[in-house]
Amino acid sequence: MKTLKDFNFKNKKALIRVDFNVPLDENFNVTDATRIEAAKPTIDAILAQGGSVILMSHLGRPKGVEEKYSLKHILKTASAILGVPVQFATDCIGLTAKNTAEKLQAGEVLLLENLRFHSEEEAGDLAFAKELASLGDVYVNDAFGTAHRAHASTTIIAQFFPAEKCFGLLLAKEIESLNKVLKNSEKPVTAVLGGSKVSSKITVIENILDKVDHMIIGGGMTFTFVKALGGKIGDSICEDDKQELALEILRLAKEKGVQIHIPVDVVAANAFANDAETQIVDVNKIPDGWQGLDAGPKSLENFHKVIMESKTILWNGPLGVFEMENFAKGTITLGNSIAASTANGAFSLVGGGDSVAAVKQFGLEDKVSYVSTGGGAMLEMLEGRILPGIAAILD
Numbered sequence: 001m002k003t004l005k006d007f008n009f010k011n012k013k014a015l016i017r018v019d020f021n022v023p024l025d026e027n028f029n030v031t032d033a034t035r036i037e038a039a040k041p042t043i044d045a046i047l048a049q050g051g052s053v054i055l056m057s058h059l060g061r062p063k064g065v066e067e068k069y070s071l072k073h074i075l076k077t078a079s080a081i082l083g084v085p086v087q088f089a090t091d092c093i094g095l096t097a098k099n100t101a102e103k104l105q106a107g108e109v110l111l112l113e114n115l116r117f118h119s120e121e122e123a124g125d126l127a128f129a130k131e132l133a134s135l136g137d138v139y140v141n142d143a144f145g146t147a148h149r150a151h152a153s154t155t156i157i158a159q160f161f162p163a164e165k166c167f168g169l170l171l172a173k174e175i176e177s178l179n180k181v182l183k184n185s186e187k188p189v190t191a192v193l194g195g196s197k198v199s200s201k202i203t204v205i206e207n208i209l210d211k212v213d214h215m216i217i218g219g220g221m222t223f224t225f226v227k228a229l230g231g232k233i234g235d236s237i238c239e240d241d242k243q244e245l246a247l248e249i250l251r252l253a254k255e256k257g258v259q260i261h262i263p264v265d266v267v268a269a270n271a272f273a274n275d276a277e278t279q280i281v282d283v284n285k286i287p288d289g290w291q292g293l294d295a296g297p298k299s300l301e302n303f304h305k306v307i308m309e310s311k312t313i314l315w316n317g318p319l320g321v322f323e324m325e326n327f328a329k330g331t332i333t334l335g336n337s338i339a340a341s342t343a344n345g346a347f348s349l350v351g352g353g354d355s356v357a358a359v360k361q362f363g364l365e366d367k368v369s370y371v372s373t374g375g376g377a378m379l380e381m382l383e384g385r386i387l388p389g390i391a392a393i394l395d
């Protein structure tokens, strides 16, 4: 696995695929610069060696050239974070890009305009990738968030750098962290899978059954399992057509010696609303007209014990409707258990959009071992897939 360490960037132009797809407010101010900050170590390391940096990224989902998705909006923030004035090319290919890139001196940084202003980017167009490739000497992929896409700048471009390509520090760290869970994990390994639906997590569940000792299943998924086992789930969210699958998962888990932990009690509400009436009930005795929206206290105690005994923990998906304050307790408590176990020496990896949001919202970011930057990409790796963006560097 080639990383920055394998190259000397002195007087070289590093063409780095970063993920600067940051949220902007209505005045085009960056509201969360995490992704820019995450790319900084790689950029700094290359500049420190006397190299120059050409950054390419997408922003949003533009249809052709759309001013509101211009990466020029992030220049001020990027310059402040990187501590150097970031230059800008108003197109990512063509003469403008070529001329600006050619003039780039050691220690300088150039940001190219949104890659997705050209439909060729997402189409994985070879000629477009070749034009991008002509701008730099070494290709560095540091964008985990798009590593599961075979786009021109994430995958196709790598073939124009048969030897001069590597992972950036961020992407290398993502791969290393996931490997710590999936490959070189210290036992016992526990996966916590929450979220709304079994159907969106099923491949993950099937793949990681081979790698974990415990699996905690929470969130909306719970009720498909409970109903399949004959419980009464009231009006809780449920995928009826996935009940067979739920039973099959339980059977497989037994066969593989994986202990499955499902909530035993829930916070049930008489409406899907923060101000709904609530009661704590057994998970398999939810009255009609009520729905389970969070894990109950007994469940959280059970989960805490499992988490504290674990040496490796993977967390994807909230335990309840954490966006509503009254149903956030399960997710917060679980997060605290994971933080406590981490303080005890466990390795914990949190990934997937909603659990990352929860970890940030509840101030647990620095109390877990690693927070992944890629939702879809992480899920695909957990599903056991080889991501095209990663394969292209390994080739």
Ligand code: AMP
Residues within 6 Å of the ligand: 194, 195, 196, 197, 200, 218, 219, 220, 221, 237, 292, 293, 294, 316, 317, 318, 319, 320, 321, 322, 323, 352, 354
């Ligand atoms: P996912 O995108 O599949 O990871 O699901 C995340 C969403 O699941 C969050 O928006 C949660 O509000 C939702 N969720 C978690 N638990 C429940 C539940 N018991 N009932 C309905 N939605 C839930």
